[in-house]
Amino acid sequence: MRLFDWRSLVVSSMVIGALAAKAETRPQYGGVLHVAMRAAPASLDPADLGPTNFVPADNAQPDSFARRSLTTLMFDTLVTTDESGRVQPWLAVSWQASPGNQRWQFRIRRGVKFHDGTPLSAEIAAASLRAANPSWNVSADSDSVVIERANTDPALLAELALARNAIVKKNPDGTPSGTGPFHFTGWQPGKMLILAADENCWRGRPFLDGIEIEMGKSFRDQMTALELGKADMVEVAPEQAHRISQEGRRLATSAPMELLALLFTREAASPEEKLLREALALAVERGSIRNVLLQGTGQPAASILPNWMSGYGFVFSTDADLPRARHAREQVHTVPAWTIGYDGSDPVARLLAERIALNAKDAGLSLQPTSAGSADLRLVRIPLASPDPWIALADVATLAGKPTGKAGGAVEDLYASEVALLATQRIVPLFHLPVSYAASVTLNNWTLRSDGNWTLADAWLGNGKP
Amino acid sequence: MRGAVYNLAIPNTIPSSVNRVSRSPLSPRFAVQLSFALLALAMAARATDWSGPEQQLARKIVAVTGPGAVALTVENRSSLGKRDSEIIQNGLRSALEGLGIRFVNAEQAAATVSISLSENPSSYVWVAEIRQGAGEVAVVMVSAPRPAGSTTTHESVPLSLRKISLWTQQDPILDIAVLEENTTPTRIAVLDAENISLYRLQAGKWQQEQALGIVHARPWPRDLRGRLIPAKDHLLDAYLPGVMCRSSAGAPLTLNCRETDDPWPLVPAGLSGGSFSVFPSAGSSAAAIPPAGAFFAPTRNFFTGALTPGTSKFTTVSKFYSAAMLPREKYLLWIFASTDGRVHMVDGMNDQVAKLGWGSDLTSVKTTCGAGWQVLATSSGDQAGDSVRAYEFPDRDPVAVSAAVDFQGGAIITALWAEAKGDTAIAMVRNRETGSYEAFRLAVACSQ
Numbered sequence: 009m010r011l012f013d014w015r016s017l018v019v020s021s022m023v024i025g026a027l028a029a030k031a032e033t034r035p036q037y038g039g040v041l042h043v044a045m046r047a048a049p050a051s052l053d054p055a056d057l058g059p060t061n062f063v064p065a066d067n068a069q070p071d072s073f074a075r076r077s078l079t080t081l082m083f084d085t086l087v088t089t090d091e092s093g094r095v096q097p098w099l100a101v102s103w104q105a106s107p108g109n110q111r112w113q114f115r116i117r118r119g120v121k122f123h124d125g126t127p128l129s130a131e132i133a134a135a136s137l138r139a140a141n142p143s144w145n146v147s148a149d150s151d152s153v154v155i156e157r158a159n160t161d162p163a164l165l166a167e168l169a170l171a172r173n174a175i176v177k178k179n180p181d182g183t184p185s186g187t188g189p190f191h192f193t194g195w196q197p198g199k200m201l202i203l204a205a206d207e208n209c210w211r212g213r214p215f216l217d218g219i220e221i222e223m224g225k226s227f228r229d230q231m232t233a234l235e236l237g238k239a240d241m242v243e244v245a246p247e248q249a250h251r252i253s254q255e256g257r258r259l260a261t262s263a264p265m266e267l268l269a270l271l272f273t274r275e276a277a278s279p280e281e282k283l284l285r286e287a288l289a290l291a292v293e294r295g296s297i298r299n300v301l302l303q304g305t306g307q308p309a310a311s312i313l314p315n316w317m318s319g320y321g322f323v324f325s326t327d328a329d330l331p332r333a334r335h336a337r338e339q340v341h342t343v344p345a346w347t348i349g350y351d352g353s354d355p356v357a358r359l360l361a362e363r364i365a366l367n368a369k370d371a372g373l374s375l376q377p378t379s380a381g382s383a384d385l386r387l388v389r390i391p392l393a394s395p396d397p398w399i400a401l402a403d404v405a406t407l408a409g410k411p412t413g414k415a416g417g418a419v420e421d422l423y424a425s426e427v428a429l430l431a432t433q434r435i436v437p438l439f440h441l442p443v444s445y446a447a448s449v450t451l452n453n454w455t456l457r458s459d460g461n462w463t464l465a466d467a468w469l470g471n472g473k474p
Numbered sequence: 475m476r477g478a479v480y481n482l483a484i485p486n487t488i489p490s491s492v493n494r495v496s497r498s499p500l501s502p503r504f505a506v507q508l509s510f511a512l513l514a515l516a517m518a519a520r521a522t523d524w525s526g527p528e529q530q531l532a533r534k535i536v537a538v539t540g541p542g543a544v545a546l547t548v549e550n551r552s553s554l555g556k557r558d559s560e561i562i563q564n565g566l567r568s569a570l571e572g573l574g575i576r577f578v579n580a581e582q583a584a585a586t587v588s589i590s591l592s593e594n595p596s597s598y599v600w601v602a603e604i605r606q607g608a609g610e611v612a613v614v615m616v617s618a619p620r621p622a623g624s625t626t627t628h629e630s631v632p633l634s635l636r637k638i639s640l641w642t643q644q645d646p647i648l649d650i651a652v653l654e655e656n657t658t659p660t661r662i663a664v665l666d667a668e669n670i671s672l673y674r675l676q677a678g679k680w681q682q683e684q685a686l687g688i689v690h691a692r693p694w695p696r697d698l699r700g701r702l703i704p705a706k707d708h709l710l711d712a713y714l715p716g717v718m719c720r721s722s723a724g725a726p727l728t729l730n731c732r733e734t735d736d737p738w739p740l741v742p743a744g745l746s747g748g749s750f751s752v753f754p755s756a757g758s759s760a761a762a763i764p765p766a767g768a769f770f771a772p773t774r775n776f777f778t779g780a781l782t783p784g785t786s787k788f789t790t791v792s793k794f795y796s797a798a799m800l801p802r803e804k805y806l807l808w809i810f811a812s813t814d815g816r817v818h819m820v821d822g823m824n825d826q827v828a829k830l831g832w833g834s835d836l837t838s839v840k841t842t843c844g845a846g847w848q849v850l851a852t853s854s855g856d857q858a859g860d861s862v863r864a865y866e867f868p869d870r871d872p873v874a875v876s877a878a879v880d881f882q883g884g885a886i887i888t889a890l891w892a893e894a895k896g897d898t899a900i901a902m903v904r905n906r907e908t909g910s911y912e913a914f915r916l917a918v919a920c921s922q
Contacts, residue, residue: 033815033834034775034795035697090909093595119693212696213773319592319599322551323613395595419599419617466696470815 035453039469040218044239045074046353048198048224053184054079054174055140073265073391073443073460074243076171078221081203081464082123083174083186086114086133086153087165091457093395095165099128099175099187100153109160114153120210122177123191136175137168166396171461189214189465199223215453215468226353231446240451240469241462244444246305247356258447260456264307264314264440267390270348270364271408273383276433280340284373285433290333291371292364294326294438301359306441312404312426314440317397320423324430324437333371345374349383361387364438389441395459397422401429408434524562525569527618531600532569534614535587538604541574545583552593559591562600593620635850635864635876637914640900641673641680647902647911648700649891651710664913665702665712667694670719670729686729690717697775701738704894713738716772737767737782740797742896745840763801768794776813786822794818796890798838798849800867807867809849811836819870826870833860835890837899843920844875850899850916852887859884862901864918881914883907890916 049056086100100114120128130148137146137153145156155164167173176184185191189209194202201221205214225233230242231252244252244259246266253259270289276282294308307314308326315321337343348365350357361377364387368375393403401422405412410432412425429435443460454467548566550559566589567577580586585606592599597617604612640650640659645666653672654661660675661683672683700714709727712719719731746765769780771793779793785808794810801807802821810818811834819826833852840847848864849872861878881887883905892899899916 033811033813036813037774092909207773208693210693212694212698215696315592317594319594319597319617320601320613320615322590322592323601323603397594419594419597420615423613423615 033470035215035466035468036470037215037468038217040220041216041241041451041464041467041469042233042239043219043221043464044225044230044233044242045078045221045223046225046227046230046243047072047074049075049078050197052079052082052192052195052201054083054172054176056172073262073462076391077462077464078201079171079174080188080461081190081219082188082192083171083176083184084120084188085170085174086137086168089166089169089395093166095169098169099133103165109162109164110157112155112157112164113149114155116151116153117210118151120187121208122185122187123206124177124179124185126177126185128175128187132177133175136177137173139176139178140173163396163398166394166399170394170399190219193218211465214465216464219464227355234446234448237448240448241454242446244446245356246441246444247301247303249305249442249444250303252444252446258449258451260445260447260462262443262456262460263316263395263458264442265392265395265458265460266441266443267309267312267314267392267404267437268306268360268439268441269309269312269388269390270385270436270438271388271390272385272434275409280342282433283336283339284343285436287333287336287371288364288368288373288375289433289436290329290336291367291373292436292438293328293367295328297360297363298439301356301363302439302441306439309437309440312429312435312437313392313397313401313422317392317395317400318422318426319419323423328367330370337372343373344384345376346384347376347378347380347382349378349380349386351387351389352379354389357387360438387438391443391460401426404435405429408432410434522558524558524565524618527598527600527616528562528565528569531589531602531614531616532566532573532575534616535570535602535604536573536575538612538614539575539585539587539606542584543576543578543582544570545580545586546570546575546577546589547587548589548591550591552591552598554591554593554598562591596620635862635879636917636919637879637881637901638917639912640915641913642910644910646698646888646904647913648698648714648889649702649902650900650913651702651704652893652915653704653709659915663702663710665700667698670702670710670712670721672727684727686719686721686727688712688714688717688719688729689731690714691733692716692773695773695775699770699775699889701891703739703743706743713770715770715774735769735772737769737780738777740766740768740781741799742892742894744894745896763799763806766799768797785820788820788822788825791820791825792818795834796836798836798851800838800847800849809836809838809867811851828870830872833887835887837890837892839892839899839916839918840896841918841920843918848875848918850890852890852901853878859906860887860903862887862890862916876918879916881905881912885912 084099086098087095088098090096099117099120101117103112103114105112116128116130116133122128130151130153134146134148134153137144137155147154157164174186176186179185187210189206189211190203191206192201193204194200200223203219205217207213227243227245227248230239233239234242249259249261272285276285298304298306298308310324310326311318311321313321348361350361358377365375365377390404390407392400394400402412408429410429445456445462447454450469452468452470454462454464456462546567548563585604588603590601592601598620599615599617601613601615604614641647641662641664648665651663652659653663662673664671664673668688670686670688673680674683695715700712703711703713705711708723709721716733716735717731718734718736719729722728741763745763767782768777771778776793776795779791781789781791785806791810792812792814794812796811798809799806800809805821808820810820811832812818817828817830817832819828831853836849836851838847838849845866848866850862850864852860852862859880861880863874863878864876865872866875881903884907885903885905887901887903889902890899901914901916903912903914905912
């Protein structure tokens, strides 16, 4: 197996990020930033993010990197993580954990106000976390939020830093209000979001006057908008990233944070069906698919967690093994014809599904691609929830209907959890893909974090000339 | 409740690493010897004890294979250097031998063990894949914390601009005022977003004397800026957007902050005819330059352009981030780094605009070198980070008179202000490698 140095990607990302972050002049105020994105969320409520809300058949993509980034423009979490993954104070200024990490107390920052002027309180923060996590025991105690978990939870801080745990105050009309640097002034679900700078943001008014986000745009339309100067920042399809960087455009790329996988819609009903699923996993020629269809982007994957996140991903072989696949297939007498679903709006998804069907045929399996809603298995893009491997694995496990219920521990325990999840044959990892964005030369000081989320709170628009 | 895992940062008391430049000339031979000695020391200091994870992994391997003949391969897939990788490989071999393993060729082996030295963001992860006969591959692994590494770079600047480390902390530094010094600073005030912290050098270590909280009603703007100005009749004043704070005169110090749009001083007090008790040598010999100030936008990161007093016919200039002055024989030339990225040179009669490719922070220092005044200007370098360079203005075109000085860790310069005496400047930077903020005194040296 070829040794892949993921650091090259991160370095590339950091360099681009650094170029974006470095300013010849101090940040300038003013201007409206135009962003285009493929996701088309129907709701702004951060609690709608998360594995239980991931509906692969839904093109709205309830959870995506763009969606998470969008959330952080309007809402804040109790804590945040820096680029090194270290937890930092945010709406909470300090915290304490009882022995065993079951009871956590977070002291709320004073002087923070929601966009409607309501002061942030422990009661509102507790209510928000309860709504997002019904199984948690969350209460307010004076100026603190107390979270009690049934089991020890060393990953709670990383969990609280996720966008889906942002603090939200529900207005009487049902609209969410946050404490982030921007508040929304226009909202057409799934189509358009218009944000304006919050003059009284506790972290200071953002440099931009506003942001206009067009949603539901195909990758091609986004790139056209960038080329015509109608957008300042757009998403880039993984298979287009290489070409766009060669064209000399400003491109930022994250670490591989997205899992492209086959997800069976139900559990294997018998040992024979498990053998057939194993045969399919062994038949896929990940290497050549990457080189041709993905244009060299991403990494073949046989593990759920990318190697850079776990440190052991290379143990899972990604090489196709047709003899073994055929051997597994031949142990089963009756082979059903499966349908493989894909997202019809994803230009490369159909090609991938067709190529996987060809590989399956070589192993004696029958796989029929379909863009219809129901299928036996689906080709899915799963944005890994966090650089914290335990949280990322737990989210994928929940998505596969196999919650792990465990977080934190030794790397060997993580490996055992991942092996157990893969052994269910519910999910077949194919690739780990980075997230890429292209930006106009006028956009300064924006950052694409290695976890695939972008931050625009400190971004500003210049004239684009050196 | 116990087991606190995090609390608000306590102001750092990291000792300043003052750059002690030897004044005695070194012979080349001694310099080479010294370099080798330092290199050896550095290598020794970087050596890490890997014996714990080596023993741990060896035990896990032997728990699978049992004692006997094993074929072993070790591959480094991590950021570990070749030297560390070899040390670990030898350590693993020794640990395995100690547990009864004999190393043989693959053909003679009862088991093959492939060890990969890998890593994730927080740890080194060492994975052993063990194959015995035609059975399944067994995988065992251990992890070891990754130490925070740092690289040291040093640029030998032939002349002119020297940087001297003053202070490091995790929170952004807005300004630093040196309140007392002998040959090196012995008492400093550090301005950040919430406090003015006073530190005194005692027995080689900086000890915090007092932290004075800054009271402000409104949230600070992003890209917060601020100035600390030592005063004659009290200790110091602090200027922040929309807020001015004045300390009391004697101990225990108090700080009185009020919302105001009072102008920020542009001319170091040491050059404007005043002299400070803490700097008896400063000011008295300096040609007096009239005090001048500029209004700072209370919710932004720039000066509004309104000057007080004005400079001849100009009472207002373009909005600017920073200003430097250059006294001429009959007039004072002001150089403004405007918010539009251009440099405005205002002499009282003309406002000449130039695009010099400078950054937005500049200041001037009065020295005994060259033309007597130099402008220190920032510029955005390549990926190595921002830098500062000294310029002189024989006429209206700047001439670089020093090499560009950059900072460790691909640093980004966040502020550059002249010190009270006017002959040195302080650069505040953010170290992108460590994420910490550092302050350096910049001094122009005359000799090569």
